Amino acid sequence: MNRFMGLPLKRKISIVYMGANVLIFIVSFFLILGINSMAQSMELVYQDNRQLNHLSEALTDVQDSMTLYLSSKTTDSLENYYKNAQNLQDISDELVGRVSDNSFDRMRRNIRNMTNDYLGVVSQTVEAKRGRNVEKYRNHYETATELYEYIVSYINSLNLDQFANNSEYYTQLARAFRAFETVGVIVMTLVMVGNIIIITSIVGMLVRPINMLADSANEVAKGNFDVELPNLSYRDEVGVVIGAFNQMIISIKEYIVRLRESMEKERDMQEKELMMEAHLKDAQLKYLQAQINPHFLFNTLNAGAQLAMMEGADRTYKYVQTVADFFRYNVKKQETNVTIGEEVTLVDNYIQILNVRFSGDIKYEKQIDERLMAVEMPSMILQPIVENAVNHGIREMGDKGKITLSVYRQDDRVRISIKDNGKGVSPEDIEKILNGNWNRKENQYDNNGIGMDNVIKRLKLFAGEEDVMDILSEGPDLGCEVIVYLPLSKNMG
Amino acid sequence: MILKSFVRDYGDEQSKIRNSRAGKIFLICTCVFVVAILFVGGLAFRFYLKSFAKSQVVQDYDKYYVMITDNYKSDFWNSVYSGALEAAKAENVYVDLLGESFSEDYSCEQLMKIAIASKVDGIIVFANETDTMTKLIDEAVSKGIPVVTLYSDNTKSKRLSFVGVGSYNIGREYGRQIFNLITEKRREDFIESETMEARKSMKVSVLVDTDAKDTGQNILISALQETLSQENATNSEFSINIVPVNNKNAFSVEESIRDIFLRENIPDVIICLNELNTECAYQAVVDFNMVGKVGILGYYDSESIVNAIDRNVLYATISIDTTQMGEYCIEALTDYYDTGNTSEYFTADVTLINKANVSEYLKKEEDDE
Numbered sequence: 001m002n003r004f005m006g007l008p009l010k011r012k013i014s015i016v017y018m019g020a021n022v023l024i025f026i027v028s029f030f031l032i033l034g035i036n037s038m039a040q041s042m043e044l045v046y047q048d049n050r051q052l053n054h055l056s057e058a059l060t061d062v063q064d065s066m067t068l069y070l071s072s073k074t075t076d077s078l079e080n081y082y083k084n085a086q087n088l089q090d091i092s093d094e095l096v097g098r099v100s101d102n103s104f105d106r107m108r109r110n111i112r113n114m115t116n117d118y119l120g121v122v123s124q125t126v127e128a129k130r131g132r133n134v135e136k137y138r139n140h141y142e143t144a145t146e147l148y149e150y151i152v153s154y155i156n157s158l159n160l161d162q163f164a165n166n167s168e169y170y171t172q173l174a175r176a177f178r179a180f181e182t183v184g185v186i187v188m189t190l191v192m193v194g195n196i197i198i199i200t201s202i203v204g205m206l207v208r209p210i211n212m213l214a215d216s217a218n219e220v221a222k223g224n225f226d227v228e229l230p231n232l233s234y235r236d237e238v239g240v241v242i243g244a245f246n247q248m249i250i251s252i253k254e255y256i257v258r259l260r261e262s263m264e265k266e267r268d269m270q271e272k273e274l275m276m277e278a279h280l281k282d283a284q285l286k287y288l289q290a291q292i293n294p295h296f297l298f299n300t301l302n303a304g305a306q307l308a309m310m311e312g313a314d315r316t317y318k319y320v321q322t323v324a325d326f327f328r329y330n331v332k333k334q335e336t337n338v339t340i341g342e343e344v345t346l347v348d349n350y351i352q353i354l355n356v357r358f359s360g361d362i363k364y365e366k367q368i369d370e371r372l373m374a375v376e377m378p379s380m381i382l383q384p385i386v387e388n389a390v391n392h393g394i395r396e397m398g399d400k401g402k403i404t405l406s407v408y409r410q411d412d413r414v415r416i417s418i419k420d421n422g423k424g425v426s427p428e429d430i431e432k433i434l435n436g437n438w439n440r441k442e443n444q445y446d447n448n449g450i451g452m453d454n455v456i457k458r459l460k461l462f463a464g465e466e467d468v469m470d471i472l473s474e475g476p477d478l479g480c481e482v483i484v485y486l487p488l489s490k491n492m493g
Numbered sequence: 494m495i496l497k498s499f500v501r502d503y504g505d506e507q508s509k510i511r512n513s514r515a516g517k518i519f520l521i522c523t524c525v526f527v528v529a530i531l532f533v534g535g536l537a538f539r540f541y542l543k544s545f546a547k548s549q550v551v552q553d554y555d556k557y558y559v560m561i562t563d564n565y566k567s568d569f570w571n572s573v574y575s576g577a578l579e580a581a582k583a584e585n586v587y588v589d590l591l592g593e594s595f596s597e598d599y600s601c602e603q604l605m606k607i608a609i610a611s612k613v614d615g616i617i618v619f620a621n622e623t624d625t626m627t628k629l630i631d632e633a634v635s636k637g638i639p640v641v642t643l644y645s646d647n648t649k650s651k652r653l654s655f656v657g658v659g660s661y662n663i664g665r666e667y668g669r670q671i672f673n674l675i676t677e678k679r680r681e682d683f684i685e686s687e688t689m690e691a692r693k694s695m696k697v698s699v700l701v702d703t704d705a706k707d708t709g710q711n712i713l714i715s716a717l718q719e720t721l722s723q724e725n726a727t728n729s730e731f732s733i734n735i736v737p738v739n740n741k742n743a744f745s746v747e748e749s750i751r752d753i754f755l756r757e758n759i760p761d762v763i764i765c766l767n768e769l770n771t772e773c774a775y776q777a778v779v780d781f782n783m784v785g786k787v788g789i790l791g792y793y794d795s796e797s798i799v800n801a802i803d804r805n806v807l808y809a810t811i812s813i814d815t816t817q818m819g820e821y822c823i824e825a826l827t828d829y830y831d832t833g834n835t836s837e838y839f840t841a842d843v844t845l846i847n848k849a850n851v852s853e854y855l856k857k858e859e860d861d862e
Contacts (some may be wrong), residue, residue, distance in 0.1 A: 099557040099587050110611035117610040150607050157596045187534040194527035201520045
């Protein structure tokens, strides 16, 4: 079966049709064979009767020719007699007679013997006639005639019996013929039905893969690449097409997956870049709003510093210089990444400025690992945090306020902590700040406009991870610690 | 049309059978089914033809005898024939009851001629004492065909042997039965008639075939007379007369027997010496309402005859062992072929059936059926 299904399509179809034809041929052949044999039997039914009729005719011919010869003694009649006698002898020799259970056999035997006897007597009669022995030939003639009558009677009886028998046989034959006809038609019909079923199912089997292929192809055409692939049953032409189709579908799927992956990557990257830019722009805008024409401010401040130096006011000079540095940093470093050292310096400057402004109220401590000063980080991170700590933590504490800045390494990260001893922050607020939900009060005075949410977002973008900041507060009036984590690997690499 | 719809239905069904495994099994089943139909159809037809063409197994026999009788239809001859056939088959010989197969009725003599011309291996003939028969028997013997005479002999011929019944014994048996019958009748007579003179003498009629110069009949009649005279010293009380029955043509027997009852002197006892006479006499007695008045001594034990005894229409009959008779014929011929000669006389057993033992025979016949 599998071997057959593995054949080429053309050969398979040829084999199916040839098989069907051969089946029909076989049935027809047997039918013809049967009809032939029955026709033969029918022809032979009355064979015996014909034979007997021939015998009877020949016998009568002999009797007639003998009688004619006896009455007229012509040469013709003698010749006729010899011819007829020979004919009768031949026919009677053909009679198959024997002693058996069959009465016809025995009768044929008797008829043959009697015919031979009769022929003997007839020849004696003719001899006697030729010898002109009147007494003798008359006697013989009588005997012959009597025998002739017996034989004719015998033949007639046998003929009649045989006819009855043969008629019965003929009827049986005819009935058998009918039966054969019926059986033949039934067999023919059944075989034909079987044939149709076989052809239909085989053709169905041949066509089914094509249908499946067509269904799958339609599905694919509709855009569904996740179709069930038609399974490759046989290696015929259809099988090859199915194999190619399956291969094609698999390849297309793979290609689509790869395309999708690369597109996603690209989109990711673009998004990141865009966000980074947007935040920076936002920060810049805030600065620009805050610091209108910083250069003018620098120059002004520088002029103030020089004036203070000339007047010998060293502290004033230093203060004005610090303020100038502070703002310059803002102008200078707002686009690129900076080092931790620069950020720390900015914080120093900021604290100094505040201490001048608020007459040295804030205590400022630094615990710094100098080796980490060259590590990169985004600009404008620490100053806003310190500003927050001052504004919201220790502003109203007078000279008790204290800010501690520490930078050290923790595992593969840099940990920058800005700790104050101010009012502290409630856990709800911490949550809000870290999630970027803190509503800044607008038009707050005295800050440079950069909120914590901006800081956190930029840190996240820079670090490429979420865990960039912690805010710890042990409770009201117990201070607050903001911790910034920077990846070390980014700088080391 | 039907086919088309079938195919369509089938196609739908096929589409339902998605499972290719089920489809495959279905296909294989169909293939097997078709092949089986071809095979079974072919085989059935072949066997049918074979059983049809097969005629009964024909057995061949070494020798072929014929039996010639005057009437192949009678129970008696058929019974003899079947005995002979059975015995013959044991010897691988077939016996034909000649005449059976002819559409015409032939006499024994004509059948003899046919048998001789047919060059059979042996002839069993119901002969008679005519010269024609003697000549025919002699002709057959001269052509090397042994002839056995059956039931009725032809003593002058060169026949091999004679198979018959003991006519003398039968005669004596009849005599005894007649005596019994006469004694019974006379007792009634005594009571009825007052004077010795008024007593009539008993008339006994023996029906004899006219054309048979049969020695057997003569022996039988003399034995009968002898017995009667021995049993009864005085001859005065009965007279025996011989009534010839014309059997020359087909229906004359029946007419002859009816004639007896139309005469003035109706016999008291009628003795029949063959089956046909017995049946005719029995029917005549019934028709003429003479049951009880005319005693009939019958011959042979066909069913109707035995029944007649049971019904008191017949007084007694003779049962001949027909099977034995047939066997003896074959024995004679077989002996001749084996040893060259055989015993000249064979006598078959004879039994008397009367009211006393008829039940046995009735029973036997029932069993036979």
